[in-house]
Amino acid sequence: MSGTPILQVKEVTKAFGGIVALNRVSFEVNEGEIMGIIGPNGSGKTTLINCITGFIKMSSGKVLFKGRDISNKPAHKIADMGLTRTFQIMRPYYSLPAYKNLVIPLFSPRARRTGGWRGGGKLGDRDTVGIDILEEIGFERDSFVPYKMASSLPTGYLKRLELARCLALKPEIILCDEVFSGLSMSEIASMVPLIERLQMDGITLVMVEHRLRELFRVANRVMVMNFGEKLMEGTAEEVMTSEKVKEAYFGSEEVEEVMTYA
């Protein structure tokens, strides 16, 4: 962890008509770290990711990626710079086999430049590179999972496929919107090492999560949001012991469980 900020979010505000979904949210993400973002339903986490990645225009504020202003740039340009995201509601190409899903990101200018996740600047055959990426993130090639139709894959694989789409671009940072949710305990257990491996690979991760226990295991720092505002930021322990956070999550069993566990 070098401590230099790769992503700086400054006073980002987003209003949908009268509803203020984000109110002057600021934070920084350092290169190589895993930053968690938690908050009750509707607190604006997805909206924050959408604003940073250019999927929706923010009302005001600024986003810097590696020092360059990317506020309200087109989504594909931001992705092309290496800032990628997954979708909370998964968006695979259902009519294609899993490996063909990766042919599309591998067709992008960035993938051609970088050669994909493990590529050294030159992109090989797209089908092969796609299958290699899938195998590396847990699609067992021996049991032909990469060749299965996306529509027939269970949630666990679809979440990985979301990550794979980002990895095909050889990203510098991935904003993950709830990659753990909808997964069984054992699926999460196998997902956590994958996340750690991505970090060891030098990929910075921002993880929006409701599964606090698993998140606290991997996150270096956690930001808490509530009603579109940043409530606090700190290490997992600081967040777990904070009275403010308990209040925001009042009644949520998940947090009570985590708090007692802590």
Place this chain on the structure above:
Amino acid sequence: MGTEQEQRRKERLDRGIKVRSDGLYALMSWRELSYLTVPRMVLIVGFLILPLIMPSMYWERVISIVCIYALLAISFDFMAHFLGLVSLGGAFFIGVGGYISAVLNHSLGLPPLVSIAVSTIVGALICTLVLLPCLPLRGVYFAIVTLMYPLFLARLIEALNILGGTDGIMGLDSFPGRWIEQYFMILMVLGFLFGMRRLVNTDLGLVLRAVKDNDQAVRASGMSITFYKAIAVFIASAMGCLGGACLVHIYMWAGISLFALDFSILPIAATVIGGSGTLVGPLLGCLILVPISELLRAFGTLRIVFYSLILVGFIVLRSEGLMVYGQRKYHQFERWVRV
């Protein structure tokens, strides 16, 4: 079961083909190869001998018209099925291509084949540029805009009395000969048909289909959906402009009837009848619809009634389209194989 039959079993025609991975047909035998190529050959050979068996000059002309509608219909099917844009722009493409070719031929004296080539490219560029702001529109909104452009241009030419006004541009050069005309048209249609069928199965074609299915994921992959839509619209409008350019040289005249609604509607009807998403189906649809519409010409305005009845009948009875139905049936044919 007798002993003789035990050594043979029934097998579906597509069996050996389906089990292999998509696109790569590692064919085992000439026999299997023929199952794939025979339908193609029938289409190509049939189309090529069509001009030779036409009874009169009038029907030879009909073949050229079929080809122009076929270009529009393939272009419509490509846009609708592989890009997700429903275009009513047939008349727009025909008009733009036609008028450009007319001006190039009439004012600059370029020979027809040259002016056709130039107006295909230039026309497609213009159409793409004009449609560029509409590309984010979806479904019926895009359709409405593409429908408005030809109306707008026709009224503009009429009102400003430019490009020959209501009289149109007359005295254009025709093709160097009627065989050249027909075979040029037929080769263009076949070329585009097989070219497009290949294109939609390349990686670029996959990206286009992804834009249709899931444009947010494509944006998240670092690709501009407007760019890919523009490429596809360029290809589609090039086919339409080519048709329009040929049309003015066939009739040796360009007028505001190039913007007629028929060019937008008939290709859609042909696609419905022939089977959308197959690219061959729309061609088949044109081969059926255009001659019928010519035959019905004798009935004057009643022609529209008959025409509509045929259309409704087709849609109600076989909504999947002839080609889809035919392909399914063809692959379900069974043959005896030795075990």
